[in-house]
Amino acid sequence: MRFTRLWLTDFRNYSHLEVDLPAGTSVFVGSNGEGKTNLLEAIYYLATMTSFRVSTADVLIRSDPEVSQAVVRGEVVAGEREMLFEAALRQSSRSHYQVNKQRVRRRDLLGLIPVSVFMPDDLVLVKGGPSERRRYMDEALAQIDSRLDVVRSDVENILRQRNALLRQSGGRFSSEVAMTLEVWDDKLTEAGEQLAEARRRLAMRLEPRTATAYTEIAGQALPLEMAYESAWQSEGLSEALRQARSEDLRRGVTTVGPHRDDLSVLLDGRSVRTHASQGEQRSLALALRLAVHRELAEVSGQSPVLLLDDVFSELDPGRSQGVLRALRSEQTLLTSAGPLSSEIAYDALFRVTAGRVYREM
Structure with a gap:
């Protein structure tokens, strides 16, 4: 199972974003505060209808007096099956969630996209x-x-x-x-x-x-x-x-x-x-x-989608290699604020700058 495309509108520091996500390991690099973790958070929200950082949806909406909601959409492929997940996060009201254009509750959503998140916290x-x-x-x-x-x-x-x-x-x-x-x-x-x-x-x-x-x-x-x-x-x-x-x-x-x-x-x-x-x-x-x-x-x-948020920054080289050997997934999204070890193999490299994402490899 993996995400093939992600769209964000007024989510965190992203006013508009559309990015294709390949299979394998994708690395998102950039300085702190540019929006790397926000990408992982959006993926996690689509899978669980919750954030791994905060307890309320209000703070996920881009800070702007004229913005009252955020929209997160993702295309998912599981075997030969394709699904479209969509979430509309609204200020002071319940979020609206759809799978293939059909309204769903959290209890109906959980388990459809297995996801694992690893964080320094x-x-x-x-x-x-x-x-x-x-x-x-x-x-x-x-x-x-x-x-x-x-x-x-x-x-x-x-x-x-x-x-x-x-x-x-x-x-x-x-x-x-x-x-x-x-x-x-x-x-x-x-x-x-x-x-x-x-x-x-x-x-x-x-x-x-x-x-x-x-x-x-x-x-x-x-x-x-x-x-x-x-x-x-x-x-x-x-x-x-x-x-x-x-x-x-x-x-x-x-x-x-x-x-x-x-x-x-x-x-x-x-x-x-x-x-x-x-x-x-x-x-x-x-x-x-x-x-x-x-x-x-x-x-x-199914192979859960792996979200690794700068997990190697606090590990010595030996433990970093141990993590890499232990982790296996059809799709891994990894963020890093610093240079990556030459031992880390990846299939795609993206640079994140001020709420924009550019593919470099």
């Missing part, structure tokens, strides 16, 4: 808080099975409603509050346990893939363990919510549930967050992304 998967690792798992689950993205959305909506009730209660446990809490607790238990179980199964599948990828990238085999951690797992979510009710009422927020869970990663028996070196942490962050890439390839039966 991926280090937060290792060094950041639990929310970064939960997001990593949920993004993977959304592409593996779009129904699980609906479950995640349900959990978030239920939590908003439950937290609103807790705040409105003022810490008082009246009969009316108790009755409504029971309703939300039942809903959260059903959806929350389903989401947590999906994350737990994903962690088990990704553990051997991550260990293999780490060895390929770092050139060193170390024992690796991954486990999904739920403080409420032993007693079940329903009982945990009941036990935490007084604390929840006091604080006005839900203190237990899948929104507080984490993915534990140990390398050679030690926490990578606190005991791994910078090089080990970077290698592991890449290995985590690569593990999902390979999981998507197996589940979908």
Whole structure:
């Protein structure tokens, strides 16, 4: 599967762009701030209806008082099948999305274009808080099975409603509050346990893939363990919510549930967050992304589009070569602010300057 053409209108710093994208590896070079990452972001948005950088679509629209929407279009070839993906991003209103001129929802879109993105910021998967690792798992689950993205959305909506009730209660446990809490607790238990179980199964599948990828990238085999951690797992979510009710009422927020869970990663028996070196942490962050890439390839039966945003800038030559050997895709889009190593083979070279793209090779 690959993109053959991309059109942008008023997306980020692009007023108008039309570029043909070949198979194989395409490299986009240019100084920082010229729009390289914006190209990858547009591709990712067409595949997932979300950005890998921001949570709202408003900031994706070109900053201009006369511009109220951005349009992203892409032609995709999968085997002998051709598809046209189109997104209209609007200020202060829902985005409009079409596949082959037919309106679709996010749940219908996810999985149609498997895509993997690698970024320097991926280090937060290792060094950041639990929310970064939960997001990593949920993004993977959304592409593996779009129904699980609906479950995640349900959990978030239920939590908003439950937290609103807790705040409105003022810490008082009246009969009316108790009755409504029971309703939300039942809903959260059903959806929350389903989401947590999906994350737990994903962690088990990704553990051997991550260990293999780490060895390929770092050139060193170390024992690796991954486990999904739920403080409420032993007693079940329903009982945990009941036990935490007084604390929840006091604080006005839900203190237990899948929104507080984490993915534990140990390398050679030690926490990578606190005991791994910078090089080990970077290698592991890449290995985590690569593990999902390979999981998507197996589940979908297609080669996910690879988006590599300046990932070699922070790696030493040995690890860079390990990444190159490990990554395989029908189409790879790679950005670089600096000169590329002579070891990096590519099929097309583009220069990005002030929202314009020129093919040089």
